[in-house]
Amino acid sequence: MLTNFLSLLFIELIGAGEETSANTLGWVFHFLACYPQVQAKIRQEIQQHLGSHKLTFELYETKLEYTKAVIKETLRLRDPVFSNARCCLEDCTLVTSNGDKVVVPKGTNIYLAHNLIHEDAQLWGNDAQEFKPERFLDASVSIDPYKYCPFGAGQRSCIGKRFAELEMVMCTVKMVSNFQLQLPRSHPTKTLELPEVVVFTSTIGECHVQLQNINA
Numbered sequence: 001m002l003t004n005f006l007s008l009l010f011i012e013l014i015g016a017g018e019e020t021s022a023n024t025l026g027w028v029f030h031f032l033a034c035y036p037q038v039q040a041k042i043r044q045e046i047q048q049h050l051g052s053h054k055l056t057f058e059l060y061e062t063k064l065e066y067t068k069a070v071i072k073e074t075l076r077l078r079d080p081v082f083s084n085a086r087c088c089l090e091d092c093t094l095v096t097s098n099g100d101k102v103v104v105p106k107g108t109n110i111y112l113a114h115n116l117i118h119e120d121a122q123l124w125g126n127d128a129q130e131f132k133p134e135r136f137l138d139a140s141v142s143i144d145p146y147k148y149c150p151f152g153a154g155q156r157s158c159i160g161k162r163f164a165e166l167e168m169v170m171c172t173v174k175m176v177s178n179f180q181l182q183l184p185r186s187h188p189t190k191t192l193e194l195p196e197v198v199v200f201t202s203t204i205g206e207c208h209v210q211l212q213n214i215n216a
């Protein structure tokens with residue numbers, strides 16, 4: 001019994017806690033290689049707030065808004081947990097965006113397609129498909145948790161959200177402080193084909209990023 005419980009816990013933490021962040025960071029590095037101007041802004045932000053100092057928790061909490069926006073935008077377009085499910089505990093009626101009513105009986109399983117919600121032009125505008133971290137910079141615009149839900153929403157949302165956000169910022173700062181990321185000449189393509197069915201958001205082919213040490 002205890003062994004089963006420990007195995008499940010281990011699988012949950014590795015699957016939920018490791019693969020998700022690793023997958024997202026892979027996409028962050030791909031986008032940074034595709035958009036050198038975004039990478040330059042992160043480097044500028046690091047130089048402005050950190051200089052040669054190490055990233056502290058206080059700096060993380062109060063600064064690096066652009067770096068955080070890059071990670072949020074990556075999670076919007078390449079959400080590793082691209083769908084989620086809920087079981088309806090009582091009969092209810094949903095109203096669609098064009099006013100139609102859909103009756104959902106008790107016991108129905110509902111699948112929420114995060115990736116479709118995150119790319120919906122009605123929610124995000126006509127540039128919904130574009131990589132634009134700036135959309136997360138305007139503090140006056142509060143983002144509805146059901147419009148942007150990489151960590152789920154409600155009582156059962158991701159328990160590791162804060163940890164994941166922190167580790168992804170730390171890794172990105174470390175990477176951009178030390179390396180210039182670029183698309184290699186052998187694989188210059190910005191558009192990677194996404195498979196239809198995956199566990200985490202991966203590519204059909206390989207994702208290549210070339211690193212050049214900028215401190216050497």
Ligand code: HEM
Pocket residue numbers: 012013016017018020021024080081084085149150151152153154155156157158159160161163164
């Ligand atoms: C980019 C990183 C991550 C993403 C996108 C992510 C996403 C999610 C999502 C969508 C859920 C389901 C929430 C729901 O049903 O509403 C979830 C649940 C969960 N996540 Fe994460 N997660 C991430 C990182 C982590 C980390 C680092 C940990 C642990 C160290 C973690 C542990 C968990 C656990 C234990 C649950 C189940 C919570 C429950 O059922 O009450 N996750 N995560």
